[in-house]
Amino acid sequence: MSTIYGYARTSTSDQLAGLADQIAKLKAAGCDNQSIFQEQVSSMKMEERTEFAKVLAKLVKGDVLVFTSLSRAARSMIHMMEIEAQVSKAGATIRILDLNCDTATPNGRLTFNLFASVATFEREQMLERQAVGIAAAKAEGKYKGRAPTAQAKSAKVLELASKGLTRQEIADAAGIGIASVYRILKAA
Template identity: 50%
Template structure:
């Protein structure tokens, strides 16, 4: 089975043409025979070229990026991408980190990065829980206002007037599940 090096290059804005060109140059120098590139912020939910490259790569291929932040927006996102790559038998190579998941050391480094990120997230959540508990004890925390529950009477009233669920959703700005929950609670209360 022949291994193909497939590159992915991304910059956040259209103005970063030089950055995109340098990534393409580095990926070509690394031996990539096909390079997917896009200019889109990593916080955008849609990165069509990333989806295309993840669909394109095949077992035995290696996805190559110049830097980790060109590929993933967070460690959780990286782990999601790695799951897709592993399921297809594809390795990852990050040039700036000299990380190659086809080697035992590369796999170890990636797992360590993931473990550290998970540990940091757990610490952050623990601090958040402690802060909420303290705020509750001090009477300063009330939580998020249940906006849909506050509109339950209006949901039932509009439905009794013959309004469709879609019309209620649009007019009140609540979710479909909130509408059905309010209608169900109205029946059990009656």
């Protein structure tokens, strides 16, 4: 028997309303609580998308993987095509709700490919506009960027390390990622 799986993602943990909205739409599309995978991580950090990896590993012939929008799955055409190939290899299909697109049909596959290209174009345009805006703000002295995590938290990390805490305990206590802890300790 085929299963309808749903995947919901927001880029940051403060987007709870967006995540709840996606989950409600996935349920309306036929997903149940056990078949919805959700996480709050940037799509650019694929190695951290553990729930996405889990749902991809579960797919078998006849299953459907549902996204509320194309941007919840990938940020580039190449990446989206890789995902579609992996889903297709499992014998499953993709349904994207906001595009009314289902790769189970020839029209759906065409629509999928067209919109994946448009989404990539829009993302590249947004990044270009962002870079221009940042450059202009820097030229006017209005943009400083964020302080590097390691610089801002190094004293706290070193203090916690001197207490014999594990690197994960240090990361949790300092509110930073474990990679930052390693960088700080290596530099000390």
